Each structure stands twice: as structure tokens, then as C-alpha cells.
Amino acid sequence: MFSVRRAAVSFTQKRAFSASAANPYKVAVLGAAGGIGQPLSLLLKLSPKVTELALYDVRGAPGVAADISHVNTNSVVKGYTPTPENLAEALKGAEVVLIPAGVPRKPGMSRDDLFNTNASIVRDLADATAKANPKAKLCIIANPVNSTVPICAEVYKKHNVYNPATLFGVTTLDVVRASRFISELKSTDPKAEKVTVVGGHSGVTIVPLLSQSNHPDIEGEVRDKLVNRIQFGGDEVVKAKDGAGSATLSMALAGFRMAESLLRAKDGETGVVEPTFVDSPLFKEQGVEFFASNVELGPDGVKKIHGIGDINSYEKGLIDACLVDLKKNIEKGVKFVAENPPK
Numbered sequence: 179m180f181s182v183r184r185a186a187v188s189f190t191q192k193r194a195f196s197a198s199a200a201n202p203y204k205v206a207v208l209g210a211a212g213g214i215g216q217p218l219s220l221l222l223k224l225s226p227k228v229t230e231l232a233l234y235d236v237r238g239a240p241g242v243a244a245d246i247s248h249v250n251t252n253s254v255v256k257g258y259t260p261t262p263e264n265l266a267e268a269l270k271g272a273e274v275v276l277i278p279a280g281v282p283r284k285p286g287m288s289r290d291d292l293f294n295t296n297a298s299i300v301r302d303l304a305d306a307t308a309k310a311n312p313k314a315k316l317c318i319i320a321n322p323v324n325s326t327v328p329i330c331a332e333v334y335k336k337h338n339v340y341n342p343a344t345l346f347g348v349t350t351l352d353v354v355r356a357s358r359f360i361s362e363l364k365s366t367d368p369k370a371e372k373v374t375v376v377g378g379h380s381g382v383t384i385v386p387l388l389s390q391s392n393h394p395d396i397e398g399e400v401r402d403k404l405v406n407r408i409q410f411g412g413d414e415v416v417k418a419k420d421g422a423g424s425a426t427l428s429m430a431l432a433g434f435r436m437a438e439s440l441l442r443a444k445d446g447e448t449g450v451v452e453p454t455f456v457d458s459p460l461f462k463e464q465g466v467e468f469f470a471s472n473v474e475l476g477p478d479g480v481k482k483i484h485g486i487g488d489i490n491s492y493e494k495g496l497i498d499a500c501l502v503d504l505k506k507n508i509e510k511g512v513k514f515v516a517e518n519p520p521k
């Protein structure tokens with residue numbers, strides 16, 4: 179007989195952290211054996227803030243866990259095979275849950291084309307999280323983020339455990355890209371380039387606010403090209419990978435940054451700000467329930483949602499276009515759960 183208990187393969191290192199160690203945080207990655215999941219898990223293993231790493235996937239998680247567990251940092255790594263009991267065990271006690279589970283794009287596809295496959299994957303993983311650990315900070319990487327985040331909110335509402343402060347669509351990659359692209363243009367250090375990107379996470383819903391960057395002088399054709407590159411940076415990678423998927427390594431870095439920021443804020447660090455797609459008051463009056471903007475993180479998740487600040491007329495045009503698509507994407511996610519509730 180297959181033993182559910184034994185299926186949770188544990189690679190406990192001999193010098194496990196004592197209960198009194200600082201920052202004793204468990205982090206769970208669902209979809210851990212994938213293109214993003216593997217490097218993301220590796221980065222989490224390197225973080226002194228993480229003491230337990232739970233790796234779950236429908237295939238291959240124990241192998242990835244065995245591999246990563248040999249990295250000589252002081253944390254425990256466990257790999258989980260796909261049973262409901264193992265999924266619940268992986269989730270239990272996690273401070274942060276990251277979901278990169280789902281299919282990536284191929285050339286010619288939009289992120290919305292992933293909806294049919296990924297909506298039910300994310301719905302079911304959100305359902306498991308709502309049952310096993312509803313207080314965890316839930317970070318959604320799986321696309322289309324503009325729809326998968328509302329799907330999670332609807333699932334949590336069905337369980338009466340929805341807390342808008344703990345649900346995050348991961349849009350960090352958009353600012354990682356924006357700062358890199360602007361530094362290429364201006365021959366500067368990308369780390370010094372702070373670019374605000376708001377809206378959502380696909381095409382025209384990605385709105386860089388260059389007027390608030392270090393280089394408000396970027397205008398005209400140069401600006402249009404830069405904005406387009408930031409909005410469609412994901413397509414650049416999809417095209418270059420030529421059918422083998424989308425961004426994985428830069429995304430792992432971006433997802434890790436988001437997770438680490440949540441843990442830093444949990445530790446009481448103040449002034450931790452990340453861009454993220456959250457249940458937001460900013461455009462609710464226009465019927466847009468979720469919106470990405472800079473968000474100050476606190477021990478309980480969202481502490482303060484920053485407004486979009488002063489924008490110019492060009493950026494106002496970008497926001498208007500963003501809101502049209504974003505509203506449809508959000509409504510699609512909400513409708514999906516209404517018509518296909520978790521079993």
C-alpha cells in the first residue's frame with residue numbers, strides 16, 4: 179500500500195534549526211519542479227530567512243527537493259508527491275505560499291490563452307490553501323495573473339477566509355525588467371533605477387510610469403519603444419525560447435524578491451515596498467477590483483497601498499487602456515469560479 183505519510187519525502191539536514199532560531203519561516207512552493215519552481219526554490223534555500231522549504235508538484239518534487247537539500251545552508255527541504263494529504267502537509271504552517279504551477283506560453287499565445295488550463299490549476303491549489311492554511315501570504319505567479327488572482331479571492335470567499343491583505347499577484351518581474359531596460363538605455367546601474375510600474379501583468383495592462391523615474395526626460399519615440407519593451411518583455415523571452423516556455427530565471431529572481439520582502443516585513447522591518455497586484459481601492463469606482471501599484475508590506479501582508487502619484491497625459495492614456503483590459507480579465511476570473519466552483 180502506498181503510504182501517504184512516507185510519500186512526503188524528508189531530507190532533513192542533521193543540523194536543523196533550533197526552535198529559537200531567528201526568522202523561523204516555512205515557505206511552500208506549488209509547482210516547484212517547473213522552470214520557475216526549481217530556481218525559485220534554490221534561491222529560497224539560500225535565504226537565511228527560510229528555515230523550512232516545502233516543495234510540491236504533480237511531478238518530480240521529491241527529486242528537486244533531494245537535489246536542493248544538499249545545498250549547505252541551514253534549512254530543511256521536503257518534497258511532496260501529489261496527494262491531497264501531502265498538499266495539505268506542504269501548506270501547513272507556511273508563512274508564504276508561492277504558486278508558479280501552470281503552463282507557460284508558446285510563441286503566438288497571449289497570457290489569456292493560458293486561462294483554460296491554468297484557471298482550474300490555480301483554483302484547486304487556492305482551494306487547498308484556503309483549507310490548510312488560509313492565513314498564509316499567497317503569491318500567485320501562474321498566468322494570466324490578472325485573472326488567477328481574482329480566482330483565488332473568489333475561492334477564499336467561498337470558504338469565508340478571504341483576507342485581501344494576504345493575496346498577491348506577483349508583478350515584480352515588470353519592475354525588474356523596467357529598471358534593467360532603462361539602465362541599458364542610459365548606461366546606468368540598474369539597481370539605481372527605480373521605475374514604478376502599475377496596472378496588471380499582461381501587455382497594455384502593464385503601465386510603466388517613466389515620468390516618476392530618474393529619467394523623466396525620456397520622451398517621444400524613445401519613450402514609446404521603451405514602454406512597449408516593458409509591456410511586452412515577456413514576449414521577447416517567449417520568442418527567444420522558441421516553444422520551450424517563457425521567462426523562468428528572471429522570474430525566479432523576481433518571485434524570490436517578493437517572498438523575501440514579505441518575510442522581511444513579517445520580521446518587523448519597516449519601509450518594505452514592492453509592486454504587486456492586489457485587491458485595491460485605486461480604481462474600484464471604475465469597477466476594477468484589483469490593481470498593481472507599489473504596496474508597503476507589513477507583518478500581516480498589505481500595510482499601505484500607494485496611489486499612482488502624479489502622471490502625465492501620455493500615462494493617463496496608458497492607464498485608460500489598461501483599465502479596459504484589466505476589468506475584463508478580472509471579471510473572467512470571477513465568472514470562472516462562479517460557474518466552476520472548487521469541488
Ligand SMILES: NC(=O)C1=CN([C@@H]2O[C@H](COP(=O)(O)OP(=O)(O)OC[C@H]3O[C@@H](n4cnc5c(N)ncnc54)[C@H](O)[C@@H]3O)[C@@H](O)[C@H]2O)C=CC1
Binds near residue numbers: 283350351429
Ligand atoms: N507572474 C509572472 O511574472 C510570470 C508568470 N509566469 C507563469 O508561471 C507559470 C509557470 O511557468 P513555468 O515554471 O515556466 O512552467 P513549467 O511548465 O516549467 O512549470 C510548471 C510546473 O507546474 C506543475 N504543475 C502543473 N499543474 C500542477 C498542479 N495542479 N499542482 C502542482 N504543480 C502543478 C508542473 O508539473 C510543472 O512542474 C506559467 O503560467 C507562466 O505563464 C511565467 C513568468 C513570469
Ligand SMILES: O=C([O-])CC(=O)C(=O)O
Binds near residue numbers: 411412413416
Ligand atoms: O510572458 C510570459 O508569458 C511570462 C510572463 O508573464 C513574463 O515573462 O512576464
